[in-house]
Amino acid sequence: MRASSPDFAERPPAPFASGRDHAACRAAIRQGSRSFHAASLLLPPGTRRAAYGLYAFCRHSDDAVDEARAGTSAAAVVRLQARLARAYAGDPADSPADRALADILAAYAIPRTLPEALLDGLAWDARGRRYETLSDLCAYAARVAGSVGAMMTLIMGVRDPEILARACDLGVAMQLTNIARDVGEDARAGRLYLPLRWLAEEGIEPDAFLAKPEASPAIGRLVARLLDAAELLYARSESGIRGLPPGCRPAIRAARLIYAEIGREIERAGHDSVSRRARVPGRRKAALLARAALPRATVPAPAPCLPETAFLVAAVSAVPAPTAVPGWWDLGGKVVRVLDMIEILREREALARESAP
Template identity: 35%
Template sequence: MSPDDYCQQKAAQSGSSFYYSFLFLPTERRRAITALYAFCREVDDTVDEATDESVARAKLAWWRKEIGAMLAGAPTHPVTKALEPHLVPYSLDGKHLLAIVDGMEMDLNQTRYLDYPALKRYCWHVAGVVGILSASIFGATRPETLDYAERLGLAFQLTNIIRDVGEDARKGRIYLPISELQQFQVTAADILNARHSDNFEQLMAFQTERAKQAYEEAYAVLPKEDRRAQRPGLIMASIYRTLLSEIEADRFHVLEHKISLTPIRKLWLAWKTYVRG
């Protein structure tokens, strides 16, 4: 199996909405973004699938060394072998790749965030820099486009947090800021024990409005010149905002189950966004 095939398989198996945004890209850009996505999945799985924290930390340390090897032109892993040819053509910064690894390590260091600024720093590491790298691959000619991508990455991560409250709680993690739990009189025990309440709905409505605002702030700074090139991100935004609406319509019953869109609906949203340009 070639490195590109390995990354393609990794992306397809994930079932992620990101996969649908790649479908309409030219071949080389699609290879690059698929390799980047596979890299993110590999590093994320290092933490999510590890049963021993020391093993997870050792693996993350290995990935840092592997990024260094890739930057030096000597990658050894299928993902870095697939990604390395795209570093220079798409101006992919190794510091951003290392920042993603740092973000994954944050999940080993803490399972709670005191306030929104602290959560936002985490979101930058695991999503904002991914947005910047992705926008570079899609084609960014203006610095404002990278600002848009960073903001969009934040919006995506906030949406993920809303969708995954129950799933994360079952792993012992609560990403909703402690200060906001207190503001809406929802306890950590309520989250961990999946106790849905009116207070929880109000808390989640507050989180949803913040996510919606993040999307609007991202759209507002995207230059018209780059809009066409950035359609993959806009496709993702269409899918994620529809998901957010579904969660809202379901009155935020995310503690008991994970709400998702069907593949055919994702594909329809992707196509509709693509042809709209």
């Protein structure tokens, strides 16, 4: 049974997504993000399945905007907004990700503000928006990543504002790390996320850098500043991880550790993310997965919600929690749980092979 809210259409409790749809969503994360996929193996089966569905829709949305022809990205965002509306109306588009999303939105009473924030961030990308300050950049990161952190928290059954604030911190930190890692790749695609005020302080003209992106001590200093900002948020997120259900903590801590390690790899490369792209080796990733089961000895004191993510936390407070999460994530009970475990064992064996010398 789900919460009563104008965000959600009245519809029968049977799920839209089939076993084949869930398999397609699982394949999307396996192909799209090795880091998230590795961390996801530590989630409980039902939570993992929902996370895959959410990831698949987010991945599809990002790809749809990135792959749109020049001048048509805005139209791609409009189409995504229409698909989101259909998912909330109980009439999802004919796609595994859309069917899985429709089930997730209703089952976990996810307020519409959260996925709409993601699409808003993609619309900013479509317009080629640039960011004057770190706060402006965090407002973007709140939309494309903080919103996902908040939705994942709801999928894990937690709606506490303090935990949601820390989940948003983690999402923003990951996005800042992504930006720090992809400075060169973004520039060659005509995209610029480094704060304009920082560039001006270093005497760097934005369009000149985009025309000829090259590694330099000045760009390296800006990358270091981004990583410092991310590190503060990674530390703040730890208290939120401790507030999650025990079975979910290792996976989220693993994602946090792996993404923070991307920052360490950038540092080891002299903060050059123009001529190279940092990658965490498989052996190191496996070690971080093992370490994720151990909580940090010290956790920072509670901190106020980032101003840039406060609207996401407030949106959750405005929507009642579901009285119970439907059991249809089990898709038939013990047989499916056994098959799911076999699949996870295969994926862990593949990760072990990747990390072997």
